[in-house]
Amino acid sequence: MGTRMRKTIGISGSTLKIIAVISMLIDHTGAVLLGQFLAHNSQGLTFKVDFSIAYIQEMLQAGVTGQVYVAYLIMRNVIGRLAFPIYCFLLVEGFEKTHNRVRYAERLFLFALLSELPFDLAFYGKISDHTGQNVFFTLFLGFLMMWGMEKTEELAGGLWVKWAGMGACFLTAAFVAEKICCDYGANGIIAIALLFLFRKNRAGQIIAGCAAFLYEITAPLAFIFVAMYNGQRGMKLKYIFYAFYPIHLALLYILGAAFFR
Numbered sequence: 001m002g003t004r005m006r007k008t009i010g011i012s013g014s015t016l017k018i019i020a021v022i023s024m025l026i027d028h029t030g031a032v033l034l035g036q037f038l039a040h041n042s043q044g045l046t047f048k049v050d051f052s053i054a055y056i057q058e059m060l061q062a063g064v065t066g067q068v069y070v071a072y073l074i075m076r077n078v079i080g081r082l083a084f085p086i087y088c089f090l091l092v093e094g095f096e097k098t099h100n101r102v103r104y105a106e107r108l109f110l111f112a113l114l115s116e117l118p119f120d121l122a123f124y125g126k127i128s129d130h131t132g133q134n135v136f137f138t139l140f141l142g143f144l145m146m147w148g149m150e151k152t153e154e155l156a157g158g159l160w161v162k163w164a165g166m167g168a169c170f171l172t173a174a175f176v177a178e179k180i181c182c183d184y185g186a187n188g189i190i191a192i193a194l195l196f197l198f199r200k201n202r203a204g205q206i207i208a209g210c211a212a213f214l215y216e217i218t219a220p221l222a223f224i225f226v227a228m229y230n231g232q233r234g235m236k237l238k239y240i241f242y243a244f245y246p247i248h249l250a251l252l253y254i255l256g257a258a259f260f261r
């Protein structure tokens with residue numbers, strides 16, 4: 001009884017996904033809807049990522065546009081930064097626990113393709129734009145990198161050969177991520193690689209994950225939720241979470257087009 005209770009304390013994988021989805025929705029709502037409002041109502045204001053009390057007070061006193069920009073800052077640079085670190089952690093967990101690596105990779109690639117049209121429409125207002133690729137491409141490359149690293153660990157003979165092979169997997173994924181302009185680019189690959197390398201040590205994994213996201217103010221806070229993870233799968237909502245990404249981007253684009261174009 002006591003053992004069973006200890007295993008279920010904390011939050012499940014599905015709860016982590018829900019937290020990440022809510023954070024992502026808030027982030028993208030700020031980017032697409034508030035971003036378009038600000039583009040149409042700049043009123044000579046200077047927008048910058050500044051959380052100083054003086055700047056926040058200046059924006060709050062600048063009328064509706066300034067107040068919307070404060071909301072934009074909070075949605076994008078505070079709440080919205082929690083999503084990707086959690087997705088990276090869950091990707092590593094999924095890689096470790098999946099029974100079929102091929103199907104997992106195929107699913108990531110399929111949703112990367114399905115998401116690209118709504119991603120381009122929502123963020124660039126075009127049917128096709130090569131400025132950036134959606135985050136599923138980053139996750140897909142990260143998954144392939146982990147797969148290559150694992151195979152290298154299994155097959156390589158000497159320690160130096162093993163690390164050279166794993167380094168090659170990492171550098172290849174990082175190069176491709178930058179080349180095709182994936183969301184988060186090489187930074188996303190670095191985060192996934194660190195979480196993968198420390199996957200057998202949760203404390204080390206959390207520290208490495210925080211270090212990987214130090215360039216974003218609040219992103220390391222995501223690992224508070226990771227520390228609460230109990231290793232349980234939770235609700236079986238896998239395809240709902242996958243489908244949510246392209247669907248919410250399409251809806252945000254439609255709302256933006258209705259109000260601002």
